[in-house]
Amino acid sequence: MKKLLVLLIFLLGCTAKDPESIMDRSFITKANVGDWRDEIIYQILVDRFYDGDKNNNFNVDPTAMAKYHGGDWQGIIDKLDYIESLGVTTLWISPVVKNVESDAGFGSYHGYWTQDFLEVNPHFGSLTDLRRLVDQCHRRDIKVILDVVTNHIGQLFYYDINGNGQPDDTLMGGGSTSPLTRITEWDPDYESRGIQGWTSLGESGPASIIWVDMPEINRMPPQPSMFHNDSWYHRRGRVTVWGREQESCDDRGLTGGPNTYGTDCYNYIREQEVYGDFPGGLKDIATEKPEVRAALIEVFKYWIRVADFDGFRIDTVKHVEYEFWAEFNSAIRDYAVNELGKPNFFIFGEAFSGLDWLLASYTGGGMFDGVFYFSQKFRVFDNVFKNQEATSNVESLLTDRLNGENGHAPYATTGNTNGPLDDNGSLIPPNSMLVNFMDNHDVSRFLFDKPSTAALHSALVYLLTWDGIPCIYYGTEQEFNGGNDPQNREDMWVKANMPSTTDGQQFSPFNTTNDTFLTTKTLIALRKQYPALRRGGVAIRWVSNVRGDNSDGNANPDRGILAFERVYQSEKVLVVINTSDTYTSSTHSSGGAAMPTSFAQGTTVRNVFCGTHICEGTEGVTYTAGSNGVLDMTLGPREALILVAQ
Numbered sequence: 001m002k003k004l005l006v007l008l009i010f011l012l013g014c015t016a017k018d019p020e021s022i023m024d025r026s027f028i029t030k031a032n033v034g035d036w037r038d039e040i041i042y043q044i045l046v047d048r049f050y051d052g053d054k055n056n057n058f059n060v061d062p063t064a065m066a067k068y069h070g071g072d073w074q075g076i077i078d079k080l081d082y083i084e085s086l087g088v089t090t091l092w093i094s095p096v097v098k099n100v101e102s103d104a105g106f107g108s109y110h111g112y113w114t115q116d117f118l119e120v121n122p123h124f125g126s127l128t129d130l131r132r133l134v135d136q137c138h139r140r141d142i143k144v145i146l147d148v149v150t151n152h153i154g155q156l157f158y159y160d161i162n163g164n165g166q167p168d169d170t171l172m173g174g175g176s177t178s179p180l181t182r183i184t185e186w187d188p189d190y191e192s193r194g195i196q197g198w199t200s201l202g203e204s205g206p207a208s209i210i211w212v213d214m215p216e217i218n219r220m221p222p223q224p225s226m227f228h229n230d231s232w233y234h235r236r237g238r239v240t241v242w243g244r245e246q247e248s249c250d251d252r253g254l255t256g257g258p259n260t261y262g263t264d265c266y267n268y269i270r271e272q273e274v275y276g277d278f279p280g281g282l283k284d285i286a287t288e289k290p291e292v293r294a295a296l297i298e299v300f301k302y303w304i305r306v307a308d309f310d311g312f313r314i315d316t317v318k319h320v321e322y323e324f325w326a327e328f329n330s331a332i333r334d335y336a337v338n339e340l341g342k343p344n345f346f347i348f349g350e351a352f353s354g355l356d357w358l359l360a361s362y363t364g365g366g367m368f369d370g371v372f373y374f375s376q377k378f379r380v381f382d383n384v385f386k387n388q389e390a391t392s393n394v395e396s397l398l399t400d401r402l403n404g405e406n407g408h409a410p411y412a413t414t415g416n417t418n419g420p421l422d423d424n425g426s427l428i429p430p431n432s433m434l435v436n437f438m439d440n441h442d443v444s445r446f447l448f449d450k451p452s453t454a455a456l457h458s459a460l461v462y463l464l465t466w467d468g469i470p471c472i473y474y475g476t477e478q479e480f481n482g483g484n485d486p487q488n489r490e491d492m493w494v495k496a497n498m499p500s501t502t503d504g505q506q507f508s509p510f511n512t513t514n515d516t517f518l519t520t521k522t523l524i525a526l527r528k529q530y531p532a533l534r535r536g537g538v539a540i541r542w543v544s545n546v547r548g549d550n551s552d553g554n555a556n557p558d559r560g561i562l563a564f565e566r567v568y569q570s571e572k573v574l575v576v577i578n579t580s581d582t583y584t585s586s587t588h589s590s591g592g593a594a595m596p597t598s599f600a601q602g603t604t605v606r607n608v609f610c611g612t613h614i615c616e617g618t619e620g621v622t623y624t625a626g627s628n629g630v631l632d633m634t635l636g637p638r639e640a641l642i643l644v645a646q
Helices: 002-012 073-078 080-086 127-139 263-277 290-307 321-336 356-360 373-387 392-402 453-465 515-529
Strands: 041-044 090-093 097-099 114-120 143-148 157-160 169-172 181-184 196-199 200-207 209-210 311-314 346-349 469-473 537-545 559-569 571-578 604-608 622-624 640-645
Touching: 073 080, 073 090, 073 127, 080 515, 090 346, 114 290, 114 373, 127 143, 127 290, 143 290, 321 346, 356 373, 373 453, 373 537, 453 469, 453 515, 453 571, 453 640
Parallel strands: 041 090, 041 469, 090 143, 143 311, 311 346
Antiparallel strands: 097 114, 157 209, 169 181, 196 200, 537 559, 559 571, 571 640, 604 622, 604 640
C-alpha cells in the first residue's frame, strides 16, 4: 500500500505537460464561496456550448448528435459575458479527463468514458486552457463545479467468454432443448459469480478479460498504470435491472418487494447496481479495495489542486458502495479545507432515482452535502408543472423530503460531520442543499413533450423560488426542446449544424432578448434580491387536490393553485402559482374558505414579479391580508405572483 501511494504521488507530480507550468503558477483569483444556497448553478456540456478554438476540432461531426461537435473551454471563456448577463453564479462543467475517443460509432463528447484519469480531454483544450477558464470565472465571482466519475472507466477490455481471443457478439443454442442465447463479450449480462467462460458445451470457469490496444480511438489500457490491473474491476457484466427499483423480482424467484430493505429482491437489485458494469460496457471499478480508494482519492485531489475547482458533482452515486463515499468525500473535504483553504467545498451526488429514501441514504454522516433531486424532477416538474396533476403532490414530496425517511445506509442517521457552512459557521442540512432541476443531459427537455413556454415559465418560477439550490441546464433559457440522449444535448451556437428534426433553437445563438431568457434573468435577480427565496424555510399555504386540467371531472375553484411562503429572519415572501393551462383559479375552496398566511392582518403585500405569459401586467398589484393573514386572489392560467410586504 505504501509503495502504491508513493508511485501515485510521483505520477501526480509529473502530469503537467503544458508549456506554461501549471503546478508552479499561483492561482490568479479565488472564488468567494459563501452559503451555497445563494448560488444558481448553470450546467454546461462543454462540447455543445461554444467552439472557441478550431485547433482542437478533430473527429468532429456536428451533423451527428452522438459525435463531437467542437465545443471547448475557450468557448466557455468567450461566452462568460452571456453567462454573467443571465445572472447565474456557478458553472457545472462536464468531465475534463481523457476519454476513449469513440465506441460503436458514438463519440465520448460527454466525458464519461475515462481512459486516463490524469490527462485532459484534448478536444476541450490543454490543462492551461482549463486553468484559464476557472481563473476567468473566479475573476467574475463565478464558481466552477467539476463533474466526476469514480464508478467506472470506459470500455477498455472485453470478456473472452468463448476463449478465442477476440471480442465476439454471437448467438448460441436454439432448438427444442436449448434456448437461443446471445453473448456480447464487450457488454455481457450481469452474473453474480463473475462472467463465466462458456461455449455450446457449457461453462468453463471465470472468463479471461483482455485489455485492448487501439490507439487510433484511444482505447488503450487506463492510466495511471496502476488502474491497468484485472483485480481492480468487478468483472460481473452489465446491470440488467436498470430502472427496475420499483418493480418485483418474481422473474428470478426472489421474495420481497423491491422497496423492502433487506429482502432478497432488494439485495439483488442493489448488488447489481453496485457491482455491475454500467450499461454500454463501462467497466465497474472495485472501489471497496483500499488501494483503489487511495488511488481515486489522490486523482481527484489532483484536479482540485491544479484547476482550483469549488465543488464536485459526482456521477453514478448509487452504483458505488456507501463505505466508499464516506471515505472519499471526507478525504476530499479535508484536503480542500486543510490543504487548499476551501472551507465550503461542495460535493453533491447523482443517484438516478425518484425514491426519496434511497436519495436520503447518501446524505448525512459525512457523505454527500446534497443530491441531484430526481424525486422533485419526476413528482413536481413532470407530474405537476408539465402534466397538471394536483398540486398536493408538492406538499406530499415536502413531507417525504430526505428528513421524512432517513434511508438505510449506516451513515444516513448521524448528520454531517463536515461540509458547507452558513454565515454563522453552522452546517447546512442536506434537505436544504438539494440541487433542484427540471431537465438535464440524462432526461428529455421540459419542452420536448410539453410545447408550452407558459408551462416552462411557471416551472421556472418554482425552480427559482423553492428551497434548495436551483440548477439550469444550458439552453433551457433558449427554449431548447430535445428528447432523450443525445437529442437533449443540442448545440448552443450554430443553428445550421442541427438536423432539422432536432433543432430546438428558436432564436439566434445566445439570444438575450427572448421571453424565456428575460423571465429567467428576472427570477434570478429576484432570488438574489430577497434572501428568503434563497435561505428561508418553506411552508405550504395552499395546494389543490384536483388536477389543473379538470380531466378528473372536479370543478374546484382552486384547481392548479400552489402557494408557499419562504421566511428568513424578518423577511417573508409568498409565492403563488397557477399550474393550470386553461383555467383561471383562486386561493379559496369550494366552500369559500380563503388562504391563510403568516402576514399580520392589515399587511399590504405587493407583487414584485412579472414575466411574459405569467402575470398579464399584474406587477405591482397589491393585496391586503385579512383576519389570520387570509389572502384571496385569482390567477389566470400559468400566472404567478411573488408577494412581499409593502
